[in-house]
Amino acid sequence: DAKTTQPPSMDCAEGRAANLPCNHSTISGNEYVYWYRQIHSQGPQYIIHGLKNNETNEMASLIITEDRKSSTLILPHATLRDTAVYYCIVSDNAGKSTFGDGTTLTVKP
Amino acid sequence: GAVVSQHPSRVICKSGTSVKIECRSLDFQATTMFWYRQFPKQSLMLMATSNEGSKATYEQGVEKDKFLINHASLTLSTLTVTSAHPEDSSFYICSSDGGQTDTQYFGPGTRLTVL
Numbered sequence: 001d002a003k004t005t006q007p008p009s010m011d012c013a014e015g016r017a018a019n020l021p022c023n024h025s026t027i028s029g030n031e032y033v034y035w036y037r038q039i040h041s042q043g044p045q046y047i048i049h050g051l052k053n054n055e056t057n058e059m060a061s062l063i064i065t066e067d068r069k070s071s072t073l074i075l076p077h078a079t080l081r082d083t084a085v086y087y088c089i090v091s092d093n094a095g096k097s098t099f100g101d102g103t104t105l106t107v108k109p
Numbered sequence: 110g111a112v113v114s115q116h117p118s119r120v121i122c123k124s125g126t127s128v129k130i131e132c133r134s135l136d137f138q139a140t141t142m143f144w145y146r147q148f149p150k151q152s153l154m155l156m157a158t159s160n161e162g163s164k165a166t167y168e169q170g171v172e173k174d175k176f177l178i179n180h181a182s183l184t185l186s187t188l189t190v191t192s193a194h195p196e197d198s199s200f201y202i203c204s205s206d207g208g209q210t211d212t213q214y215f216g217p218g219t220r221l222t223v224l
Contacts, residue, residue: 034212038153042218043115043204043218044153044204046212046214046215049212096143096155097155097204097213098155099145099153099154099155100152
């Protein structure tokens with residue numbers, strides 16, 4: 001699986017959009033970009049995934065650059081409950097996910 | 110999304126004992142489940158892939174005789190930590206693809222503490 005690089009931490013004001021970047025410059029053509037988050041002492045939660053088109057669901061939007069070497073997860077209106085570690089993973093098989101260190105997002109009031 | 114449960118959520122045991130952790134898919138059939146381990150302040154590490162009706166596939170460095178995996182039905186996979194030691198204390202998490210091929214659903218995790 002391709003490796004990903006994420007900033008270790010980010011802060012965001014409550015109610016504002018949180019934009020979490022991820023670099024995956026070695027991604028191959030059949031690999032998807034997945035985003036999960038983990039709230040302290042819980043199992044990870046699936047957020048969104050995409051191959052090359054931008055995606056949106058009820059939780060977030062995923063913007064993938066045209067060359068697919070990076071992506072951004074957008075939480076449009078961050079709440080305090082969005083404070084978590086966010087993991088960006090690239091894989092051709094959702095099941096065999098290699099987790100990096102992720103980004104610790106802290107949403108502040 | 111699909112629901113995956115784990116039992117127990119927390120277990121404390123003495124060194125040398127064995128502990129069984131159950132992972133169940135509640136609303137779908139899980140041909141494949143995955144087991145992860147997470148130490149404090151670290152990321153998740155894939156331990157093994159559990160396949161219904163066949164032997165599990167272990168990641169490099171994971172002792173198959175210490176971490177016994179059984180996937181006897183399409184809704185249940187178990188991980189048994191045999192002869193547990195304090196260094197096995199960790200957060201164990203299972204996941205499944207929910208019957209789909211392009212996403213993954215995680216259980217709530219089991220906190221194991223070995224005294």
